[in-house]
Amino acid sequence: MDNKDTYLLNFKGYNFESSFVDADFLENLDDFEIRDDDVFIITFPKSGTIWTQQILSLIYFEGHRNRTEDLSTLDRIPFFEYNIRKTDFLNRPSPRLFCSHLPYYLVPKGLKSKKAKIIYVYRNPKDVMTSYFHFSNLVVRFEAGNDMEHFMKRFLDGNVVGSRWFDHVRGWYEHRHDFSILFMMYEEMKKDRRSSVLKISRFLEKELGEEDVEAIVEQATFQNMQSDPRANYDEILKYEVGKRTDEGHFLRKGDAQGF
Numbered sequence: 001m002d003n004k005d006t007y008l009l010n011f012k013g014y015n016f017e018s019s020f021v022d023a024d025f026l027e028n029l030d031d032f033e034i035r036d037d038d039v040f041i042i043t044f045p046k047s048g049t050i051w052t053q054q055i056l057s058l059i060y061f062e063g064h065r066n067r068t069e070d071l072s073t074l075d076r077i078p079f080f081e082y083n084i085r086k087t088d089f090l091n092r093p094s095p096r097l098f099c100s101h102l103p104y105y106l107v108p109k110g111l112k113s114k115k116a117k118i119i120y121v122y123r124n125p126k127d128v129m130t131s132y133f134h135f136s137n138l139v140v141r142f143e144a145g146n147d148m149e150h151f152m153k154r155f156l157d158g159n160v161v162g163s164r165w166f167d168h169v170r171g172w173y174e175h176r177h178d179f180s181i182l183f184m185m186y187e188e189m190k191k192d193r194r195s196s197v198l199k200i201s202r203f204l205e206k207e208l209g210e211e212d213v214e215a216i217v218e219q220a221t222f223q224n225m226q227s228d229p230r231a232n233y234d235e236i237l238k239y240e241v242g243k244r245t246d247e248g249h250f251l252r253k254g255d256a257q258g259f
């Protein structure tokens with residue numbers, strides 16, 4: 001199946017995946033009520049979203065850390081604009097954790113008054129593009145990338161979910177003073193997972209004992225996430241998002257070639 005021209009929904013200049021997003025939700029985004037203790041992971045697609053979802057799930061939930069609870073990271077930290085499981089955000093207990101690909105200019109206005117915390121993860125655009133190419137060829141609803149040259153044009157033109165990589169990163173960076181925000185680089189997370197976990201937990205003001213830190217660092221490795229059904233998105237991809245073939249995973253390679 002090739003979903004060229006049908007899978008992108010352009011709203012106020014930004015491309016969403018059309019079938020996962022709710023038009024009413026988008027229309028009312030600006031007024032979505034933000035709580036002081038909300039936390040958002042924000043990324044351009046393919047930049048380390050589900051990795052950071054796993055790290056925050058491990059930081060916040062003891063039952064996730066010690067594996068006594070079997071709740072997926074998507075249930076613990078739902079996508080804000082792609083609420084595929086129809087989570088009731090308004091009645092969710094605090095602290096609410098979300099992840100999102102929204103550009104800075106579309107987020108609820110409450111976030112801009114430094115209410116709530118944002119962790120913005122960015123990644124070398126060549127690796128983002130490579131990851132995105134394989135992902136587009138894997139996911140039924142996306143337009144297949146065909147060859148890399150063809151996909152690269154789409155990526156550079158911003159004809160993908162998330163629009164232009166550069167606009168996304170620049171928008172958040174240039175407006176960083178409007179938000180309570182921590183920037184994390186995928187490549188740094190890869191180089192030093194432990195320091196990254198500590199940096200994130202300090203930003204979130206979450207006290208962690210040495211054993212907790214060890215458990216988080218260990219369970220956030222690429223290999224351990226690959227084999228953790230709570231974090232690897234295998235079931236979500238197969239049954240909720242839809243794959244073209246049985247091959248292929250969200251956790252594909254996890255390489256960091258650097259900037």
Ligand SMILES: Nc1ncnc2c1ncn2[C@@H]1O[C@H](COP(=O)(O)O)[C@@H](OP(=O)(O)O)[C@H]1O
Pocket residue numbers: 043044045046047048049050051127130131132134190220221222223225250251252253254255
């Ligand atoms: N623990 C981890 N360590 C390194 N990379 C990880 C990771 N968990 C996920 N990733 C990588 O993050 C990318 C997906 O990003 P997102 O969650 O934003 O869609 C994939 O990149 P690759 O396709 O290059 O392997 C995936 O493998």
Ligand SMILES: CCc1ccc(OS(=O)(=O)O)cc1
Pocket residue numbers: 017020045046074079082084101135161241
């Ligand atoms: C869980 C719904 C979802 C959200 C985003 C996806 O892809 S991308 O990150 O926008 O490329 C896929 C599924």
